[in-house]
Amino acid sequence: MxxxxxxxxxxxxxxxxxxxxxxxxxxxxxxxxxxxxxxxxxxxxxxxxxxxxxxxxxxxTSGHFLEATFENWESEFLQMAVYVLLTVWFRQRGSSESKKLYEQEEVDRDPDPSKPDAPAPVRWGGLWLALYKHSLSLALFLLFLGAMWLHARGGMQVYNIEQAHEHKPPVTTLGYMQTARFWFESFQNWQSEFVSIITIVGLSIFLRQQHSPQSKPVDASYAETGE
Structure with missing residues (x-):
């Protein structure tokens, strides 16, 4: 209704x-x-x-708060950016998270600049249209890079407090990004986000949630994709 x-x-x-x-x-x-x-x-x-x-x-404004916040935001933006691109090229039979296996979909058609309500970049064409066609993934990757830098900036401040306490020399933000600690923090968060991708894609094959657009209809078969 x-x-x-x-x-x-x-x-x-x-x-x-x-x-x-x-x-x-x-x-x-x-x-x-x-x-x-x-x-x-x-x-x-x-x-x-x-x-x-x-x-x-x-x-x-402390490094502790910056690091804790943007370490997590970084992985979220990366997950969303990667997921958007993965769904462009790859398919999963039976998952509502995948496009149809062999059929063209609405998102695959070329933009029509003659539509009266077409966004301005579509009407302008050229570079503006090229950027607009990929603006979602570009924005997510830029947010990822910004969050990654703030994660490193905050981590550097925390690291330098510990370095000073142990009478060791401080490091720059770029120097901190070369430490195993920074990459350990990053990889463990990236891994968890990639796990969430395969979890939602895999579970949506067999399980349902009525009224959710992330789920197929309750009476849809396991084999149906995007139905």
Whole structure:
């Protein structure tokens, strides 16, 4: 049964954007939890090194907070970027996460600049169209690189505090990116994101969630792809 739009502009806005709004609320709630618990954990580490604790405000720009936050964001952006590209070229029989095995789909057709509601880059053509055609993956990879740099920047600050405590020389951000510690942090997070890809692709072959666009219809067979 179709849902009729509300007469209230506010209620309509909330309904039409509820997925993004709820997701944002979940990010904010968990961010607050991470911030408060991370602040206490970091101060406990500083106390063990006989250093002054940070205030809540100081913790916001600390390496501990930057590293913990962007180490995870980095892997999320990488997972999404890789997944978007993998679904362009590869298929999985029976999975709702895959395009159809042998049929062309709507996303495969060439953009039509004559459509009255076509986005501006489609009408402009040339370089603008070329960039727009790949803008999703490009944006995700840029976000990945930015988060990776901030992960390294925060990690460098934490690493240098430990280095100073042990009377060892500090390193630059690029220097920290050459340490095994930085790549250990990165690879373990990247691996977990790639596990999530194969999990959702594999489970969507056999399992269902009624009303979710990430699932096939409950009565669809295992062999059906994208139905």
């Amino acid at each position: 179709a849902t009729h739009p509300s007469s209230s502009p506010f209620r309509r806005f909330v309904y039409e954007n509820s997925l993004l709004l709820v997701g944002t609320a979940m990010v904010l709630v968990t961010m607050v939890g991470q911030y408060l618990t991370g602040w206490r954990e970091n101060n406990a580490d500083l106390e063990q090194m006989h250093l002054l604790p940070l205030t809540l405000g100081q913790y916001f």
